[in-house]
Amino acid sequence: MAEIANKIGRYEIVERLGEGAMGVVYKAHDTIIDRTVAIKTVKMTNTHNPAAHSLIKQFCNEAKIAGRLSHPNIAVIHDVGEQDSSFYLVFEYVKGVTLKDLILRQEKIPINDKIALIILLARTLHYAHQHGVIHRDIKPANVMVLDDLQIKVMDFGIAVLDTQASKLDDTMGIFTGTPYYMSPEMVREEKIDKLTDVFSLGVLSYEFLTGVKPFMGVNFKELFECIETKEPEPPQSIAPSINETVSHYIMKTLEKDKQKRYQSAGEFADALEFYMEARNKTKTVIVSQSPDFNKLGLIKMLQDRYLFFSDFTEEEMLTLFSLSGKKIFRKGSTIFKEASVDDKMYIIIAGQVKLIKRSQYNGKVTLLKELKSGDCFGELGFLNNSPRYAAAIPETDTVCILISDTVLRKSEPYICLKLYKNLSVMLSERIRQSDERICRLTLEIEALKATTVPPIK
Secondary structure (H helix, E strand, O other), X not given: OOOXXXXXXXXXEEEEEEEOOOOEEEEEEEOOOOEEEEEEEEOOOOOOOHHHHHHHHHXXXXXXXXXXXXXXXXXXXXXXXXXXXEEEEEEEOOOEEEHHHHHHOOOOOOHHHXXXXXXXXXXXXXXXXXXXXXXXXXXXXXXXXXXXXXXXXXXXXXXXEOOOOOOOOHHHOOOOOOHHHOOHHHHOOOOOOHHHHHHHHHHHHHHHHHOOOOOOOOOHHHHHHHHHHOOOXXXXXXXXXXXXXXXXXXXHHOOOOHHHOOOOHHHHHHHHHHHHHHHHHOOOOOHHHOOOOOHHHHHHHHHHXXXXXXXXXXXXXXXXXXXXXXXXXXXXXXXXXXXXXXXXXXXXXXOOEEEEEEOOOOOXXXXXXXXXXXXXXXXXXXXXXOOOOOEEEEOOOEEEXXXXXXXXXXXXXXXXXXXXXXXXXXXXXXXXXXXXXXXXXXXXHHHHHHHOOOOOO
């Protein structure tokens, strides 16, 4: 696209953010909704030549594929359009830095924070795969890291639905993906599936943790031979700060044989999460030493207060506690943020917590609920890793038990299944009650319409 003047459609250009092979990315202001956005444009001189046709198809593909995904760690597409024979996509504006820049700048990021980011990326990919989307271009340049260690996965330009995945698509160019991060099956031009993203995620994880790429070559031929045949050095041998267990997990994602890899991005995330929970558990507060804590009294309170604990035996509850992390959250800190994703539900042992929600339109904060000792919250996150609908803020120094879906599922599957079932029954009942209220309100509205006297004309 030629240099844009001051406006694209209804969007006023604020500044240029960057330029790539396809076009320019701008920061802009949406004059109708009054919000900041990012606009990706494509350079186009002749829309009839094959290369231009391929770029147009890629733009349309990105809008269609990304538009079917709704996740806090995936950049939202707001709009797609054409102006003066040039095409553009409008995204949410994300303030952060790409993972590629962090690697190039050799940022001193604690190893646990790096692993947490990899887990978040793996969970996000797993969500996309569950919705039938294969990204096909997972690389550090396509992952934006925000100030609060959240991420945004970008650029679904060559993504494909798993029902349509096939050999390399000639309309997308010679290569489908970025060579350094391509899987062996992509190099061999074989049919691909979600496991090609798992391999690319492994390459990204290896580079992020060690600072070097696992596969190198002076040209494409040598690089592709390396990807197909070479076993890279274990990450721990390059960066001794990496635990041997984590090093093993990374290497498993890089198996040439797809059947030997993790069979989903979620499985890779589970492995890392389980490792992290075991490490963190040794650093958390001992619950029995917490003030006002009575283990058997808490069990009785939870069984009486919550139906999803009512049929748990005392022994099962003690097992649940023994597998769970325990943590002090200081007054004014954050337990979890709105729209964040994790796999935990929380039980307050001592202290008070407020659940708040911020309006996306005017920023107004609404207090939803105040919680005290014995209260549970975050059940939906435990059940399905869904984005948090509210933020949890300690009003006092607060001690919580953190029940991790990953830890419970891998350590005590029977207890985990029991809790799943009970939570599902509770949620089904809430849905049933909501449906009844909706039906009742609908009938009342229809009755009001029927009795309303029409105005005299």
